[in-house]
Amino acid sequence: MGGLGFRNVDDFNTAFLAKQLWRLIEVPDSLFARVFKGRYYRNSNPMDPIRSYSPSYGWRSIVSARSLVNKGLIKRVGSGDTISIWNDPWVPAQIPRPALSNGPFKDPTLCLTQFMDPQTNTWHRDRLFEHFNPVDVALI
Template identity: 60%
Template sequence: MSVISAMPTHVMSCFRLPKRVTNKLSSAVSNFWWSNNGQTRGMHWLAWKKLSRHKNDGGLGFRVIEDFNTALLAKQLWRLIDYLDSLFARVFKGRYDRNSMPLDPIRSYSASYGWQSIVSAQPLVQKGLIRRVGSGTSVLVWDDPWIPASRPRPANGSGINFYPHLRVSELINSSTATWNLPLLNQLFDSTDVTLIMGIPSSHAARPDSLGWFFTKSGRYTVKSGYTVA
């Protein structure tokens, strides 16, 4: 239990651990598991890769340290996205991405290791990031992940795309606040038409927002991020 309880979760929430460190941590947990007395190295009857699988997949659910590190860092990145007015977000934005967003490519040539660690979780956050359609005025049909498929993605066209900068608001009938079905059938394949029709629309000019696809609340959690990773 001492090996497991010594997992540096606070450090992992702030910094990307080097590969050699994550390998040593995984080795220490594995040795502790197979050892007879917790002190000596025992026979490893199963590969670590199998032990770290989810229990539903035949494993024992041991954490993959590198993926858990990424999931923790993604929590910090999500805070920058979800709480734009927080002191944490304002400090980092003022220092590193004053004219961009946290999910944009890193631009600073003198970025701290902490900032580099946080933005290294961008690929994980991008996997579950979805644009929630309100008015649709800020959501690009062919570029933004707004289609609620098995993973969020842009829309798939049915043929030649004549509207490269089309926004979702242009797919909504402004007088009835309903989807323009004839236009949807013209632009998209049948699968996407069905998914789009399932997205609620309303007369209220709700702002578009960002959400995390893999939780009911739409907020990122370390548990859901680790599962995706």
């Protein structure tokens, strides 16, 4: 229909705030990040739910974009020893998410390293099929 090309200002603002939050995560040595870190998340990271005394309008606005940033975050497997199989978003689906179980029981003691062969850096496919949904095995 054409139009004047106006964007949804709320969506544009949320995207901008998410970009600033991502910048705090990715460039922690910038002046911008050091100022916010010193004031609001000294011993953690900007994605942690931190309660601060009298937060600024800017910080409250940036924190409001956490849910949008969380939607796109995925844990990289690497060695797999820091990933919670059933809680962390590590499966590379359309929207990153935790693995889906193959049955009703989810063994909380499972580690991702138990599904990997450290010598060849490959997956133990039989173990994957034993514990995870076949759709997830294909994605993994």
